[in-house]
Amino acid sequence: MTGHDDLPVAARARRLEERLIAAELTSDDEMDEFLTRLYTKASPVNGARMVARAWTDPQYRDLLLSDGDAAAQEMGFGDLTYALRIVPNTETTHNVIVCTLCSCYPVSLLGPSPSWYKSLAYRSRAVREPRAVLAEFGLRLPAGTQIVVWDASAENRFLVLPGRPPGTDGLAEEELAALVTRDGLIGTAAV
């Protein structure tokens, strides 16, 4: 198990699981199988590999921007349980992802979300004053850069496509993928 079994929240989660099992909505085996699949395969390395390929392969970039689910599938990360929409940064536009209503997040491509992503502070401030929030993450954008915040309020899950860093022309796809961070894919870092 996870090592959190003695926390009060674990007991609460277990009571909820028992209610769902009693209602015949799921089983212990089904939940174990789901969580194992989620946590062994879900990782920001997946999102980073998609970005690196988009940087090096214009056809893949087009697919990524037009049909995120198909682009994930092509890399072996399908079937996604959500509609994936990629929002590309440009010289003049920087994208940031938030879910103000809860904590929607493309888990299979980014791994489990960081606790700050689920915090009330991030969820309320990201839409109100993103420039200040990004500065607190250490990302100071030029005054002329337009910030676009994407609130995942429906069935879309978003992933930011960061711009390729300058001076990386000679790097192979794998080396490029290593430059991409989880925060870059959320939009709270440049890459």
Next chain:
Amino acid sequence: MSYEAGALVRVKAGDPDHHTRVPRYVRGHTGVIVAAIDQWAVPDDCARGIDPPREETCYAVRFSAADLWGSGDHAVTVDLWESYLDRA
């Protein structure tokens, strides 16, 4: 009824007595349709056990920070189902 990219829409201002996916901060505000995303079941119906739920087009709608908050130069894009919107 459907909206084309660039159309101005106003989000319904009401506060429903059931689950909805309209964030409070855009209620009553005017935004611009970025694109129609897809047809999805309306979550308000799903949460109330209405079977079958309405299937509607969901739109990406862009709002300016200055309009939402009175200040700021950024934009906020929110995904909203058709029945959440009226033409502005």
